[in-house]
Amino acid sequence: MTAAPAAAANTATGSAFVGVQATTVHGGVHIYVPESNDPAEIFRVGVQCLRGGMPDQARKYIREAVLAGHVTSRSCFLLVISLLSGRTLRTLPKGDLDLLRYVREQSAAQAADEWTEATRAIAHLLDSLAGQELDPNVTIKEFGKLGGTQRHLVIQHLEMFWSGPLQDWTWREVLRVAADGQTSRERLDRVWKFFQPVPAGPRVREARTPEIGVRHRAEAGGGAIVTAGTVGYLAFLASSTSAQVAAVALLALLGGGVLAAWTGLEWRFRVQRRQALDERHRRYRRSGTSGEVFAGPVDRMFRRYFAKYVPRGADLSEWIAGTWAIRMALRDEVVELYRESRVKPEQVAWLIRFLVSEVNGQWRRGTLRSEREALRVPPATRIGCALGALTAAAAWFALAGPAVVERPLAAVAALLGSAVGAAAAVPGWSRIVLERRRFRAEAADAARKYDARRQAHLRWKAKLEDRPNDHEMAFWLDCDRKMLMGEALRHYRLAPHSVVAHAFLEAPGRYYKRARVRNGPWRYTRYELLIFLLTADGVRQMSVQLDLAKATFHDRGRLNYRYDAVTAVEVSEADDGEKTFRLTLMNGDPIEAAVTGPATASEETQEDPRQVTEISLDAAGLHNTLHVLEGIAAEGKEWIGHERRREEAGLDKLADAVRGMADADGK
Structure with a gap:
């Protein structure tokens, strides 16, 4: 196969479209x-x-x-x-x-x-x-x-030291090991777990402490005493006329009042809980905006997962529109619970998926609005409250009539006192009872949610238990490199001993996620791999996009050129620490690859970002590649001799x- 002419043009690799989706640092690992x-x-x-x-x-x-x-x-x-x-x-x-x-x-x-x-x-x-x-x-x-x-x-x-027939034997061994190891140790089921962060623990909104002030207790206690005293006095006055009628009226007043109070409080409790639920669904985007560091990614994850996990048979637009308020309420809850702590958005992705799955299940079962419907006031409660109030009112008038006849001034004073006492006691006791019921209901709801989220958290942690270690990631990546070498040798019909030298270059692929252990190199979900085979006739270059999780190569590119076509080899560093490899051919566009992403480091591990970059360059083999290609750029074909x-x-x-x-x- 002949080399390309010196004037042949080439194009930059796809690394120009690299984008980071997520970054994970396993800071608790100390290997x-x-x-x-x-x-x-x-x-x-x-x-x-x-x-x-x-x-x-x-x-x-x-x-x-x-x-x-x-x-x-x-x-x-x-x-x-x-x-x-x-x-x-x-x-x-x-x-x-x-x-x-x-x-x-x-x-x-x-x-x-x-x-x-x-x-x-x-x-x-x-x-x-x-x-x-x-x-x-x-x-x-x-x-x-x-x-x-x-x-x-x-x-x-020691692959750099093999030569001649020994090199052929060595590469046969290398390729055999690579072929056996490329998908070993359940790679296809485990690689993706390396890029998952340690999940944040489950959290729920705690039940709000009952808001019962001294004033409410004073109103409830004082009003009850005044009401009981004045009603008792009215019954005493009425008994002077007819003790039997007074007793029946008093019992009816007590029974009707208890029934009205019981059903009325239940009615009021359900209405308040329903209003609170509606208000929570209307309170969207108050726990942060989509532009915030934490709230923004959480918002995007909710949108993505709601669009991804559509109930079977449901229309996407109908699903999105029908769950919009619920999605916003859940989004607000997650942001509120985790934003102020040192939790990264990716660490709550498991919770977001679980919450979406719960809404999905409610949609399929037709119970999406069941919580709200369960708070609807039953007709029996309404009837009981009305009946109790009417009975109590009738009994009160039954006591008031004889009492006024017996002692007009005293009876009127007692009637006014009972009205004032009731006006103070009813709101006071309503506040106390309703706040306690609300607290118990919220606590029970929080306990139920926490248990469900805890179980989901345990299931996710169990799924990540066989997360591959960094050594396995390095081994699989090395197997991929060797398999690419074998593919290049077969394509160019080269025997290993006819390759004067070879060099690899690893760069992040398109739209990658990345993760690493403490003081370890970055590992990427997608790589751009370049291999340079130096032969007596020139350079044979092959590039591929590697899907690390699937162990597959995509978007192959091949290029041949003479040694004297190489005019420059350089590595440039951006302000954010990203290093870009650039190989320039005579009269051609540069071949570029961003060999590292931005030089970020974990706050938890307190590492030097530049040191992390150097470690990643070491693992990527950049130093040897630069040595080989810089020699070619400086000496041309004479480099071989x-x-x-x-x-x-x-x-x-x-x-x-x-x-x-x-x-x-x-x-």
């Missing part, structure tokens, strides 16, 4: 943070960084641990791996060559085991590459004897640094 200054703990974190695809961080921690005295056969092996991982011979600094000499001495002092065997195998490989004396079949056989863990680490991290000579010189130095490991007998 990349040493919890003490103990060398063993620092070494553990270094190993975790190596597994997480961050060789720069791994080198830092493992080097520190070994130099602090944590020297074992395993630590020596992993230090060698970390020093060589993701590097070319040209990028290996002299200080690390000196460190390899130190490791050589320390490794020779370790008892022979699978780790020392693996270290000696690496040394033997590098020594033989420098002398060009090794039969590749011997090396293949030697690495085939290593344990699975050691062999996988060597193949994964120059690089080979530099590698030969570097191999001699590297082989000298590790020479002796291969012959160490162990102790």
Whole structure:
């Protein structure tokens, strides 16, 4: 396949349309943070960084641990791996060559085991590459004897050092492992959970404390005493005329008053509760506007989920219109409950989905207005209240007539006193009874809602229990990279040994969500992956959009160009910390990819945003990619010859640094 002419134009990648939908930081996870200054703990974190695809961080921690005295056969092996991982011979600094000499001495002092065997195998490989004396079949056989863990680490991290037939064998192994691992560990069912934040706990509006003042208690108590006293006095006066009539009237007054009070309070309670419910539904958008940091995303989530979860058989416009007031009331409640705390909108998404599902179920069952309908005043209550009031009024007049005849002035005074007492007692006692009933009703309603939300919260947490860790995310992403490499080799019909060098570039895809663990790199739901295959004829470039959750490639793009067509390679940084890779071809538009999103960090973890960006660049492999492409831009096709000579010189130095490991007998 021939290279494209130098004047060939190319277009920028789709990263120009990148947009962040959500950001999650799992701040309670400490796999990349040493919890003490103990060398063993620092070494553990270094190993975790190596597994997480961050060789720069791994080198830092493992080097520190070994130099602090944590020297074992395993630590020596992993230090060698970390020093060589993701590097070319040209990028290996002299200080690390000196460190390899130190490791050589320390490794020779370790008892022979699978780790020392693996270290000696690496040394033997590098020594033989420098002398060009090794039969590749011997090396293949030697690495085939290593344990699975050691062999996988060597193949994964030393891919820059394979060449010729050995490179073909290595890539067959790499692609076999990638094909087996790409969808392993239930990836398709678990990846999406990594991007879910820890859900905020369930909350409900607490029942409002009964608002009963001293004035209400005084009115109720004083009015009741005055009323009871004056009515009793009227009954006494009326008994002078006819004791039997007075007794019946008094009993009728008491019975009618109790019936009227009981049914009247029930009537009033239902009316007030219904009015409060209607008012709550009318009180939309008072708990914040859609432009607020918290209220805005919550508002959008409510709109999205109500549009997404339409009851089966329902018309969308009818559903949206019919639930508009309820949606606004629920939205206000969520904003009111969580806005003033350190809760992110994404952490209440589970609650919003649950609330929408409840409304959906009520719609399907035809009970959407059941709460309001349940508060309708029954006819029996209305009739009972009217009957009780009429009975009490009739009995009151029955007592008043004989009393006025018996003692006019005293009876009139008693009548006025009973009226004044009743006017004070009825509102006072109504306030006390209704407020207590309201509180009990609201408390019961809050308890019911809390229990339902708590169950929903527990179900969601249980669903997230098998959330993948960062190591699994790194492993799956590495498998995707290797599968893309295999696809590119097949498409361009290239044997691995015909590829002089290769480089990967990872960038956030279109409309992604992102998440990370503390001090870990950003992981994205969608990636733009670019691979550059450098051959004797030129550069073969392939780009894809990776859906990480589905492990699928989309929107493939391919481009071929000569080495002398590359005019510039650069990484620019925006004010918000976003870094953009740009490769410019002669007379062509630049190839661009935003290799990191905005440099934000979690307030809870108090991390430096710039450090987070550097960690993400380390995991994305940008440093090695820049080294390769910048060499091409500076030297053109001559880069191949120059690089080979530099590698030969570097191999001699590297082989000298590790020479002796291969012959160490162990102790």
